[in-house]
Amino acid sequence: MDGHALILTFVVLGSGFTFFAHSSYSPIHLPTRRYHYVDIPMNFTQARDYCREKFTDLATIRNLEDISMLNRPTMKKDLAWIGLSDDVKSWKTALVNDANSWRWSVTEQTSKTNYSNWYMGEPNFGGGKQVCVGINVYGGWTDYICSAAKKSVCFDTNANGKSYVFISTEKTWQEAQAYCREYHTDLALIENAEDNEAVRSLNAQSIAWIGLYRVPWTWSDKSSSNFTNWASGSPDNIDGDEHCVAEYLDSKWHDTPCQDENTLLCHEDGKLKSILRVKLQSDADLTDEAVSTKILQQMSTLLTKQGWTDFSLRWNIQPRKLKEVKAAGSDCGVK
Ligand SMILES: *[C@@H]1O[C@H](CO)[C@@H](O)[C@H](O)[C@H]1NC(C)=O
Ligand SMILES: *[C@@H]1O[C@H](CO)[C@@H](O)[C@H](O)[C@H]1NC(C)=O
Ligand SMILES: *[C@@H]1O[C@H](CO)[C@@H](O)[C@H](O)[C@H]1NC(C)=O
16 A cells, blocks of 8 residues: 555534444455556667666566556567566576575575575576575585475574585475474575585585575565466576566466567556545534544544555545534545
């Protein structure tokens, strides 16, 4: 509900304004967002810039209700960009601290020392699903699908720093993390070449999980929705070059090269105006500021209980209505 301009009109009638406190009142569901398709093929960055200029941003899609609001016209391309992308520069080359960057399980933060020891060609987000890291017998790191069963390395913290423990029972990355957190400090944290050698030396013949992972994909408007509507098999990161997302005719999502030219789906917030008319029994003098303030407070409480945030209410009695106030009612503008 952030930043929406809303106009509520209260029609006030009769006696006593206990309406707010006692009336059974159906929840207010105003549209909070509008979607716009744009039939101009362009690449992902151009699409994002276009949506930000004309509307709010490339579309964030938060739930099935959002999908039900989509009303796609016939367009030049079957794929339309949405606001989801995986920021390659935050995980592939430089060590930066971004939403999609590598993090250590124990801190849930990017490395403090910037040490890494990726095996050749890694990380590659293979198959669009590899976001958990294992170490090989040479000490090199590779990203794998987190649900793969592997041996693992936990660590303990002690007076001398870290000591590592090799776990030979194969587990998924999440199971290994839970195990290490229960019986040790966490999955292995590796901060320098010495740490890496200590872990490597425990691992003679296989791949073992370490504590490195990342969360792929971020919404262009930085919103934290984790709703997904991937097409079956997607994301698949074919050719290792599919880091932006577009929806197909059936609203399902496909990872796609960011440089492709697709049509776009933008969303628009903050310029919505809705009129809500409610009836309120009252014989109070609504031109009395104490009375009108009290009504606004009650209305505010009611809307807050319904999950509204970031709104403000104010009276806006129209001059032509003033005469009718005692007999019939008044308008209350909510903005
Ligand atoms: C790690 O890299 C970041 C970004 O390049 C840099 O700001 C920071 O100083 C580096 N930290 C260390 C300990 O080298
Ligand atoms: C999405 O996030 C919410 C709240 O952070 C969480 O409760 C829910 O389990 C998450 N859903 C998925 C599919 O990760
Ligand atoms: C999109 O096109 C513009 C202009 O040609 C270019 O500068 C930009 O790098 C392109 N973006 C992508 C993701 O290919």
